[in-house]
Amino acid sequence: MGVGTLPAGWTARAAEIGDVDRAVEMMNARSQKFYGENQITRENVEAWWKSPRFDQATDLRLVFDADGALVGIANISNPGEPYAEIGCAGVTHPFHEQDSALWDWMHAWCLDRAQEFVPLAADGARVAAVSGIAKKDSARAAALERAGFAAVRVANHMRIDLSSSTPVAVWPEGVSLRTVDVDNDLHALVALYLETWRDHWGFIERPFDQALADWREQIESEGERFDPTLWFLAVDGNEIAGISLCASHIAGDSTRGYVTGLGVRPAWRKRGIALAMLHHTFAEFRRRGYTAVELDMDSQNLTGALRVYERAGMRPVRQAVTYEKELRAGVDLATRELLS
Numbered sequence: 001m002g003v004g005t006l007p008a009g010w011t012a013r014a015a016e017i018g019d020v021d022r023a024v025e026m027m028n029a030r031s032q033k034f035y036g037e038n039q040i041t042r043e044n045v046e047a048w049w050k051s052p053r054f055d056q057a058t059d060l061r062l063v064f065d066a067d068g069a070l071v072g073i074a075n076i077s078n079p080g081e082p083y084a085e086i087g088c089a090g091v092t093h094p095f096h097e098q099d100s101a102l103w104d105w106m107h108a109w110c111l112d113r114a115q116e117f118v119p120l121a122a123d124g125a126r127v128a129a130v131s132g133i134a135k136k137d138s139a140r141a142a143a144l145e146r147a148g149f150a151a152v153r154v155a156n157h158m159r160i161d162l163s164s165s166t167p168v169a170v171w172p173e174g175v176s177l178r179t180v181d182v183d184n185d186l187h188a189l190v191a192l193y194l195e196t197w198r199d200h201w202g203f204i205e206r207p208f209d210q211a212l213a214d215w216r217e218q219i220e221s222e223g224e225r226f227d228p229t230l231w232f233l234a235v236d237g238n239e240i241a242g243i244s245l246c247a248s249h250i251a252g253d254s255t256r257g258y259v260t261g262l263g264v265r266p267a268w269r270k271r272g273i274a275l276a277m278l279h280h281t282f283a284e285f286r287r288r289g290y291t292a293v294e295l296d297m298d299s300q301n302l303t304g305a306l307r308v309y310e311r312a313g314m315r316p317v318r319q320a321v322t323y324e325k326e327l328r329a330g331v332d333l334a335t336r337e338l339l340s
Helices: 017-035 042-049 100-115 138-148 182-199 206-224 271-285 305-311
Strands: 012-013 060-064 070-077 085-092 127-134 150-160 173-181 231-236 240-249 256-262 292-298 315-328
Touching: 012 182, 012 305, 017 042, 017 060, 017 085, 060 100, 060 206, 060 231, 070 182, 085 100, 085 138, 085 292, 100 127, 100 138, 100 315, 127 138, 182 206, 182 231, 182 240, 182 256, 231 271, 256 271, 271 292, 271 305, 292 305
Parallel strands: 085 127, 256 292
Antiparallel strands: 012 060, 060 070, 070 085, 127 315, 150 292, 150 315, 173 231, 231 240, 240 256
16 A cells, blocks of 8 residues: 655654663653553563564654654554454654654555465454554554554553551452462463453454464563462462463562452353452552552453452552454454353
8 A cells, every 4th residue: 555655854664672761751751641640661661672583674754853753653463373363552752742744654664564464364363453542542543544454442440548447359269369370370271261262352263372372472572571479379279260460560660569350260250250350459459569560451351351350449549441343254253242
């Protein structure tokens, strides 16, 4: 489709590792505008740019104005097999968010690069470009719509402010809690993830070996920041029934904990395990001196998770919207409804 034209004197190029600080500064300028806080750290960007499936030469473009200031970042994400959804993102500095030529150039570049992955998808499979944005980011929404994307889903960012009245976790008979032993538990955790998230909207099945490699990469990228004592497992005998996997900080803010994944295997649902895991998670963060816990979830979760979070005392504090553009028609590999 071609990527169009940038304003006179503006340039675009691939990223270099020396660009990390400028990229962090620009992305945080935008997160300050919409969230009132920095959400990106140097460690985040370095891990992203060093990821095995990310190629700095082909998967990201930095856009500079005529004075050499960084004004935009466009990137795609290589999802690996089955190549059914390709992440596309364009982000501008707040000073340039009304610059339609910049937005349009970035989204056209993303879509051109995303098209290169389409032949890798299985024959007959639908392939789509996806992009997630803050619900109130109207300039970015308008740019996505100009590029042919449509809003398909809303997610809630949930929060609970911790107090001394955090409920005690009540476990079903036979179920107990322990923390993860990464060396021995990782295979079982990945298998649980693939089983548990299979009935979540938008889930796309991936090969086990690829999912396992992604988990290992994520743990390694965290380095010393990874705290296995915040990965909680609900166990029933020798079976892992559910997980509450947590991070010890949000963008470097050690006063707030984050639940990166909470799930219960289908055979153990409706027994109060998810609520017990949340109560245990909140109590442990409070014991460590944290003031709040946050997580992100699909606002129309097919399994009714929102009701559990609300029962646990969490509330939505903001929303994000997923936009999608079909790149090739075909059989949709993503979960869209419960099959029961």
